[in-house]
Structures are given as structure tokens and as C-alpha cells.
Amino acid sequence: MKIDINKIALNITIALLLASCNSIKRVADDEHLLTNNTIYVNDKVNKTETINNLLYQKDNRKFLGFPFRLHIYNLARPNIDSIVNSNIDKKPKKRERLEKFLSKKQLDKYVESRIGFNNWLKKTGEAPVILDDSKVERSIRRLEAYYFHNGWFNAKATSKITRNDNQRATVDYQVATGEPYIVDSLSTKIDSRVVDSLYLVSKGKSYIKLNKQYKTATFEKEKDRLTNYFRNNGVYHFSEDYVYFEMDTIDTNKKVKVDLQIQNRLIKIDDSSRREPFNIYKIKEVNIFTDYSYLDRNKTQKDSTSYEGYNLYSNDELRFKPKALTDAIFITPGSVFKDRDRTMSYRHISELRTFKYPNIEYIENQDTTLTANVYLTPLKKFSLSFGAEVSQSNIQQIGLSFNPSILMRNVFGGAETLELTAFGSIGASKDAANDEDRFFDIQEWGADLKLTIPRLFFPFNTESIIPKSMSPSTRISISSSNQTNIGLDKRTFTGAINYKWRPNDKVTNRFDLLSSQYVRNLNPDNYFNVYSTSFTTLNDIAQDIGYIGPDDELGIPGQANEFIDEVLSNNPPPGLTDDDIQTVNYIDERQTRLTENNLIISSSFNYVRDNRSSLFDESFSIFRVKLESAGNVLSLASSVFNLEKNNDGNYEIFNVAYSQYVKPELDYIKHWDLGNKRVLAMRSFFGIAIPYGNSNSIPFSKSFFAGGTNDNRAWTAYSLGPGSSDSNDEFNEANLKIALNLEYRFNIFESLHGALFADAGNIWNVLDNVEDESATFTDFSSLEDIALGTGFGLRYDFGFVVFRFDIGFKTYDPSYQNSNRWFNDYNFKSAVYNIGINYPF
Structure with missing residues (x-):
């Protein structure tokens, strides 16, 4: 028998509506359900969130x-505990028989479950809003107060309540503002x-x-500014209590x-008081107690x-270099x-990560000076932490990872921190080249050592x-990892x-x-x-x-590589077409690129304005720019020391051709708050990595990819592009990327939110050794290869983290090169289902 899920869902929805369609189900006979508020300002309807939020009572x-939550609430039954127990006790000895059959504990659990579900309906739903005349009056006063504080001193508000015979009511508010005051x-009048x-x-x-409309908020801001x-x-x-504004509007013609x-x-002083002019105070001295403890507060330093x-000062021998502490204290x-x-x-x-939250006190002296006492309580010299994670991905059935770490504080006496982190993971998969199906055949282990210097x-x-006010810091790190898996290892x-360093509260430089x-x-x-797709081709x-x-x-690898060599030789096997030779050439280039060893020595600058x-x-908006350059130092050294080149014409260091490229990236995020928990979010990204000198391609780790949970959600990670190429490679990457994302977020109820999104973008090869026209960016006409994915999603906000589920549909697919690209795979079967943590941007 074929089950129609859509019909089942429709029937459930209809049943829910029928069960609760009476909106006034929980409204008493002498009450009215508030169904609508309308605010008229100078005879025009005002639907702005600012004005409507002034009302004490909303429908x-x-x-x-559709008042969906109201109907959920109406499904709940009042006094459910009494009803359940009454149904059990309405027949003699029924409770006794049930307790013998289920046990008293199970029967109590049954009653609790009925009550619990009923309470869930009430909590998830929303109780009917009953019209309250007193709240209408309070809303009128609040409307008048709002317009008064925004310059309309003569504003008057009234209301009209309409009670219908069907126990529903509406309220119309009328606000007449009059002319604003300027x-x-x-x-x-300043005494001091x-x-x-x-x-x-x-x-x-x-x-x-002057000559601007009066607003109370302006005077509050000025009071804060002066203070x-x-x-x-x-x-x-x-x-701020000393700042007072006196207003005069008598006979001023609204001035x-x-x-x-x-x-x-x-x-x-006691029961007497006096006034004296204010004075300018200076800092006489700053005392730093480097190992303060409340228990030892009375001991001699x-x-x-x-x-x-x-x-x-120190209770024991001073363990910190003075400059390390004075650099962090701005009281001079x-x-x-x-x-x-x-x-x-x-x-x-606090940023030193060496002390508990400090305490700074000022003591007033007799000569209009202050003594600042800084109390520092050091954290323990060493701290240990351990993390573990269970994961699953498309290449492993299950993965276990762990990362123990040790943190050492004040390593060299200058509040430096040294952190050693070990990491390891094992995972279960099946190596297609391995006949022994070992369970844990994915392994990765390594260590990371980081020294942070607070200057x-x-x-x-x-x-x-770069003064100390910019919070400068230095980090020196080294790490090593060894990976054994079903890949290249x-x-x-x-x-x-x-x-x-941070020039200000908005900008961070690195x-x-x-x-x-x-x-x-x-x-x-x-x-x-x-890369089984390349092998299949x-x-x-x-x-x-007939080869x-x-x-x-x-055979892998010998026969496959021999076939490539023969095809690309001067005497290829018979039967090959030009397209076949070109395809094999692409496979060979990709294999060479992804199996070559990489040596990257680079410098970069990051600017972030948040x-x-x-x-x-x-x-808000966030703007990021990054510029990375690699290989220039090694190139200069190669020329100075006249190093020899390899057969490909590239210099090598430790038998590896080092990478040389320049890579700029631009990233811009903008959010607009539309009110009522609605947000319009936008992101744009552009990045290009240009190889030159010793390189004609970009290392895989530095290239761009498209698709995935935080990118174009209609394609899985690495599956989109390059360009209009219909590539089925496992990992598609290129050295040019454009991405544009737009997302409309809205609240459904409580912590559940929804989103509608559109993701556009793609990757291309440009200025490198790739010659496939469908994968390269040639001119502005290549922009027609920008893919578009649209979809919707749900988010549940747990407070500390947001769980995200998105469904992306391929709306415009550039891989359909010679046919219509719109809505070819626009269906749930071809959709991509994404699960993520927190918002994508």
C-alpha cells in the first residue's frame, strides 16, 4: 500500500484546525477576545513597530x-489533573484494578504524562488576549507620553472600543499630535x-x-556625554545628577x-551638607599588589x-617583570x-590570562590627588584541560577525537602564556585499496605549541x-601533524x-x-x-x-599512470579523439597538483572592522580584508644564491618547489534589524589567488571552494564549479571566488525561527595552468556562470548555541552549459539538506 505523506500531513492540519477552530473557546461569556489594534496618527494608520510596541495589550x-499559537493553547484542557483522576474514579474500583494491572507507579506516570502534555500545549501555545479597559487607558497615556517626549507637547490620544456580538473586540487609537516644538x-548656568x-x-x-525638534532622548544623551x-x-x-535642564515654553510660539x-x-557630613566648587584631580601614585589575597590583606609586603x-608589592618574591604589569595598567x-x-x-x-578579575580602587588624598590601588590575584601557574568529540562525515562512519592541553602562565616573568596542545583522532572507514577492512583505519595525531606575549x-x-592602548600582542606557534586515512595521507x-592589535573598539589588525x-x-x-570519478573517466x-x-x-597506480603517459606521449594509442586527450591531460594535471608536496612561506595582513x-x-556591518603574499623571500634567496632549477623550471627548497602567489580577499557582512525579531542579512565575498614566479598554480590548501553549509547551500561542499564545468570530482577547487548571500530571518514562536535565503556564487580558474574554458574566468561574460541556490530553513535558539537546518534548491545551475539553466533540479529529491551550528553569517 502506498502511503501519501502529503495527505497525512494535510489531514493532521485539518484535524488540528477543527479541534481548535473556535478562537473564543477559552473566553468567558462576559469577556471579549481582542482581535485587532489600529493606531491612527493624524488620521493616518501607523503600523511601525516603534508605535505599536507602546500598547500595553496586543492581539x-x-x-x-492565522493565530496558530492561540489554537494550540485552546487544545489544552483546563483542570486536566482533575479530569484525568475523575475519569479513573468515576467507576468503582477502576483505580484499584488499574493499579493491579499497571502498578501504582505506572498509573501515576500515566496521569503525569497526560498533565505534562497538557502543560506543554499551554506553554507552546498562547492564551487568548482578553480586552482590558484599564490597559487601553494606560496605552493612551503611553502614546501621549511618547509624542510629548519627541516634541509634540500638545499631543492628545483617544480610543474607540468595538465589542462585537461574537465576543470579539477591536480597538482604534486616535492620536492628534499638533505642531512640534523646536x-x-x-x-x-555653571557654578564651578x-x-x-x-x-x-x-x-x-x-x-x-538649535532649530531642531525637541526630543527628550537628545538631552539624556547630552547628560551622558557631559558626565x-x-x-x-x-x-x-x-x-550625571549634577546636570539639570530647565525648559521654558511659555509664550514662545512653540519654541x-x-x-x-x-x-x-x-x-x-552626617546631618549637614554644603556645596564646594569641583576640582581637577591628579593621580599621585599607583600601587600594584601583584599577589593579593583577602586572607593575607593585613600582612606586611x-x-x-x-x-x-x-x-x-608582593607577599613573596616578586615573580613578574614590572614592565609586563605596568603596560597593562593605564592609570599613570x-x-x-x-x-x-x-x-x-x-x-x-584580563587579556593577560594570568590573573583573576582585578580590583582597582581610588583613595582620595587631602591635596586633590588620588592614590590608585590595583589588586591582582594570580591564577595557578599551570592549568590542564581535555576535550573529546564524536563525529561522522562522508568518509568515516564514526570518528573519535581528543585534545588534551596544558597552559603555563608567566613563563618568562612577563605575563607570557605557553600552551601545548596535543590532538589525536581515530575513525572507521573502508579503504578501497585495502582488502583488510580495518575498523579504525583513519588516524591523525600531532601537537601545537603556542607562546603568547602581551606586547x-x-x-x-x-x-x-602601536601604543599599549591598542592591546598589542605577539603569538609564536609551531605545530606538526601526521594523518593516515583513506586518502593521500x-x-x-x-x-x-x-x-x-586593536586601534579602537571596532577595528582589529593582524x-x-x-x-x-x-x-x-x-x-x-x-x-x-x-578520486574515483577521475579514475572512472x-x-x-x-x-x-580497447586499451x-x-x-x-x-591497475592502480601503475597501469593507470602508464596509460596517462602513453596518451600524452608523442605516440598515443590509436582510437583517441582530441577530446579524450584533453580529458586525460586535465586528469594528469589535477593528479600532479593534488599529490605534489607543498612548501609555503608567506606573510599576510588582516583588517577587520566590526x-x-x-x-x-x-x-551592524563587518568588513574584512586580507592580503597574503607567499614565496618572495625564497625567490630572492634563490636568485642571490643562484640555486638550480628542476626539470619544470622551478626552484626547489628541500626538494620541494616552493609556492609563490599573491592572494587578496574581501568580505563584507551587513545586517538590518527590521523589528519584531526580523532580520535581513547579507554577505558578499571576493577572493583571488594569483600564482607567479616559481608557481603556475595555487596549493590545494590555499585555493577556494564553493558549496556547503555556510556558502551556497544548494550544493554540497566542493561540489560546485569551477565555472560551468560539469565536474563530478570529489573536491572541486579553483583560485577565484565570488559569493553573494541574502537571508531573511523571522520568528515563528518563542525560540523557533525561520529563514528564507538566496545564495549566489561560483569559483573559477584564472591566470594559472588550467586551460579548460568552461572552468576559467575569461571576461565579464563568465559572470553568467554564477550559480543561484534558494531555499528555506529553521533555527532553534538554545541561548548558548543556535541549531540550524536548511534546505537548498538548485535554482540556476551553470553546469547545464548548452540548455536552460533555470529550475532543472528544483525539487526535494535533488535538494541539499544542511545541518549547522549558529548562523552562516
Whole structure:
């Protein structure tokens, strides 16, 4: 019997609607269900989120115009516990018989399950919104207050409630704003001469602008600005309570005269108080307690030293180099008090990863100076951690990985951290070239050593270029890994030294002075077992021309490579067409490229500008740019020392032709907050890697790929492109990439969100040794090969992580080279199902 899933789903939906179609099922006879609010501002409907959020009572939320959650709630039965127990007890001895048959514990579990499901319906659903006249009145007052605080001082709001005979009601709000008031003048009355002088210097940055509409928020922003400005210019005792604005609108023809008033400092002693002018405070001294403990707070410090005006104390022998600590503290002896210095010190000390969260206190002296006490509590010298993970992928049935690590703090006395991480994994798969089906035949192990220095480790003084306020740091790392799997097997050595600093809160810079990578393939003879599509194509050509029998296969690797050599020789086997020779040439080029060893020594610069104000900001942009250059140092050395070239005309180091290329990347992300938990997100990416000098292609590890969970979701990773080529290779890559993504995110209910998306992009070969026209970018006409995938998805927000499920459909497929490319595989059978963690961008 054939089961129609669509009909079953439809029947379930209809049953749900019929069971709960009565919207007023849970509405009492003397109550009315609120079904709609309409706000008219000056006789025009206003549907903006800002205005509608002012209402104290809103109608039940709708999904596609249907109050879905209300009907889920209506499925729940009130007093379900009483109902279930009553049904059991309505017949004599029924409970006793059930307890004998199920046991008392199982019967209790049954009752609990009925109650639990009922509670789930209530929690998932939404109770009917009952019209409340008092909330309507409060909404009127809030509407008037909103417009008042935005300059419409004479705004009036009214309401009209319509109660229908079917126990449903609507509310219409009418707001008449009148003419707005304009800020006409700004005068000041500042008692303290010090504060008045500072104000005159900064008044050009005031948020209060003349001839602009009055807004209360503007004056709040100005109050915050003045408070921060004064406290960061020495006025230690200042607070926002001292800033007061007096407004005059009497007989001003809708003009507002503003008077800014700042009184002297208020000093309270017992029951008396007095006012004194504010003073500028300076930092007299800074005391750093390097190993503070509350239990030892009264002990005499055994060790102390002074460094550039700072006093450092320790209960035991001082273990830190003074400069390492003073570089992280921005409160400077002899400087004017600045409130932000304490905030910056907190942040920089925490970044050292050497101390618990610090405590900084100011003590006021008699001579308008301050003493700053910095209390640091060191973390333990060593810390151990261990991580483990179980995974599954398209090449392994199951994988187990682990990564123990040890962290050593204050390695050289300068708050440096040294972290040694070991990693290892084993996995189960089947090697097509191995008759012994070993269960754990995937293995990877290695170690990573990282030294982090909380300053720029450089021969020259860089303080004038990159001051300590930019949080400079240096990381030196080396790592090695050995991989044995069903692939080519690899042994990798890497090393790097990079610098990182932040010019401001939005921008992060990273400069990789030196990054080296050596990759050696340990099992290149296994190539055709891994890239089975290339082998199948090669084998079909050999069968077609009679090189082998129709049921035979080329031997791997010997016979397959011999066949390639013969085809590309001056005397190829008979029966080959030009297309066959070209195809074999492509296979040979790809095999050579993917089995060659790589030596990459490069430098790069990364610039990131992130405008997010917080983790919850949904209206922001992120711009990333990266420029990487490889092989230039080795090229210069090869020329200077007149090294010999190999048969391909390339210089070699350690018998490996080093890579030489330049690789710029641009990445831009933009989010627009549309309100009501709706977000429009956009991403654009462009990257190109251009080989030159000692290289005519880009190493596989540095090339681009398309498709996947965070890219074009209508194609699996590595399956899209290059260009319009109909490639079935397992790993398609190229050296030029364009990607454009657009996603509309919306809330369904509670923590469940939905998304509609469109992903466009592709990869191409350009300026390298690939000659396939369908895979290369020749001119702007190649842009017609940009693939388009569209789809939808669900996201569930767990708070600490977002689980994501997306379905991508191939909307425009450039691999259909000579036919219509639109909607050829636009169906669920050909769709790609993606599971991911967090949002793709």
C-alpha cells in the first residue's frame, strides 16, 4: 500500500484546525477576545513597530495571518489533573484494578504524562488576549507620553472600543499630535569655574542642536556625554545628577528655551551638607599588589620595587617583570584622573590570562590627588584541560577525537602564556585499496605549541606607532601533524609569528610576519582510489579504445599512470579523439597538483572592522580584508644564491618547489534589524589567488571552494564549479571566488525561527595552468556562470548555541552549459539538506 505523506500531513492540519477552530473557546461569556489594534496618527494608520510596541495589550500573534499559537493553547484542557483522576474514579474500583494491572507507579506516570502534555500545549501555545479597559487607558497615556517626549507637547490620544456580538473586540487609537516644538536657544548656568571651562571647550560636540525638534532622548544623551567628558578630564566627583535642564515654553510660539544648569559639588557630613566648587584631580601614585589575597590583606609586603613611578608589592618574591604589569595598567602617576583608564586597565589585565578579575580602587588624598590601588590575584601557574568529540562525515562512519592541553602562565616573568596542545583522532572507514577492512583505519595525531606575549616582540621600539592602548600582542606557534586515512595521507609542519592589535573598539589588525607550512603526501599512489570519478573517466576512455577489455579495470597506480603517459606521449594509442586527450591531460594535471608536496612561506595582513555594539545587536556591518603574499623571500634567496632549477623550471627548497602567489580577499557582512525579531542579512565575498614566479598554480590548501553549509547551500561542499564545468570530482577547487548571500530571518514562536535565503556564487580558474574554458574566468561574460541556490530553513535558539537546518534548491545551475539553466533540479529529491551550528553569517 502506498502511503501519501502529503495527505497525512494535510489531514493532521485539518484535524488540528477543527479541534481548535473556535478562537473564543477559552473566553468567558462576559469577556471579549481582542482581535485587532489600529493606531491612527493624524488620521493616518501607523503600523511601525516603534508605535505599536507602546500598547500595553496586543492581539494574539499570527503566523501567515492565522493565530496558530492561540489554537494550540485552546487544545489544552483546563483542570486536566482533575479530569484525568475523575475519569479513573468515576467507576468503582477502576483505580484499584488499574493499579493491579499497571502498578501504582505506572498509573501515576500515566496521569503525569497526560498533565505534562497538557502543560506543554499551554506553554507552546498562547492564551487568548482578553480586552482590558484599564490597559487601553494606560496605552493612551503611553502614546501621549511618547509624542510629548519627541516634541509634540500638545499631543492628545483617544480610543474607540468595538465589542462585537461574537465576543470579539477591536480597538482604534486616535492620536492628534499638533505642531512640534523646536529648540530655540541654549543658555548655561555653571557654578564651578573648572567645569564651566571644560564645557566651553567641548560644547561644539553637544547633541543639542538649535532649530531642531525637541526630543527628550537628545538631552539624556547630552547628560551622558557631559558626565563622561568631565570624569575623563579630572573631575573625579562628578556624576550625571549634577546636570539639570530647565525648559521654558511659555509664550514662545512653540519654541523651547533651554537652560543648562550645573551646581557645585554637594558634600554631606552626617546631618549637614554644603556645596564646594569641583576640582581637577591628579593621580599621585599607583600601587600594584601583584599577589593579593583577602586572607593575607593585613600582612606586611615582603618584596617591593618601583618602576617608572609605579609601586609594586608582593607577599613573596616578586615573580613578574614590572614592565609586563605596568603596560597593562593605564592609570599613570602624575596624570589627570580619567575614568576610562580604569576600564581599559580592567580589560587589558584580563587579556593577560594570568590573573583573576582585578580590583582597582581610588583613595582620595587631602591635596586633590588620588592614590590608585590595583589588586591582582594570580591564577595557578599551570592549568590542564581535555576535550573529546564524536563525529561522522562522508568518509568515516564514526570518528573519535581528543585534545588534551596544558597552559603555563608567566613563563618568562612577563605575563607570557605557553600552551601545548596535543590532538589525536581515530575513525572507521573502508579503504578501497585495502582488502583488510580495518575498523579504525583513519588516524591523525600531532601537537601545537603556542607562546603568547602581551606586547609586540620586535627588535625595535614600536610604542610610538602601536601604543599599549591598542592591546598589542605577539603569538609564536609551531605545530606538526601526521594523518593516515583513506586518502593521500599527509604530514604537515607549520610555524608562524604574528602580531595583533586593536586601534579602537571596532577595528582589529593582524600581521603575520612569517607563516610557513610544509605538506608532504605520504601515499600519493592511492590517488585514484580517493578520486574515483577521475579514475572512472580514465578507465572508460581506456575501455572505449580497447586499451583494456570492456569488463577490465586499469591497475592502480601503475597501469593507470602508464596509460596517462602513453596518451600524452608523442605516440598515443590509436582510437583517441582530441577530446579524450584533453580529458586525460586535465586528469594528469589535477593528479600532479593534488599529490605534489607543498612548501609555503608567506606573510599576510588582516583588517577587520566590526560595528556590533553587543552580542544582541542586529543592525551592524563587518568588513574584512586580507592580503597574503607567499614565496618572495625564497625567490630572492634563490636568485642571490643562484640555486638550480628542476626539470619544470622551478626552484626547489628541500626538494620541494616552493609556492609563490599573491592572494587578496574581501568580505563584507551587513545586517538590518527590521523589528519584531526580523532580520535581513547579507554577505558578499571576493577572493583571488594569483600564482607567479616559481608557481603556475595555487596549493590545494590555499585555493577556494564553493558549496556547503555556510556558502551556497544548494550544493554540497566542493561540489560546485569551477565555472560551468560539469565536474563530478570529489573536491572541486579553483583560485577565484565570488559569493553573494541574502537571508531573511523571522520568528515563528518563542525560540523557533525561520529563514528564507538566496545564495549566489561560483569559483573559477584564472591566470594559472588550467586551460579548460568552461572552468576559467575569461571576461565579464563568465559572470553568467554564477550559480543561484534558494531555499528555506529553521533555527532553534538554545541561548548558548543556535541549531540550524536548511534546505537548498538548485535554482540556476551553470553546469547545464548548452540548455536552460533555470529550475532543472528544483525539487526535494535533488535538494541539499544542511545541518549547522549558529548562523552562516
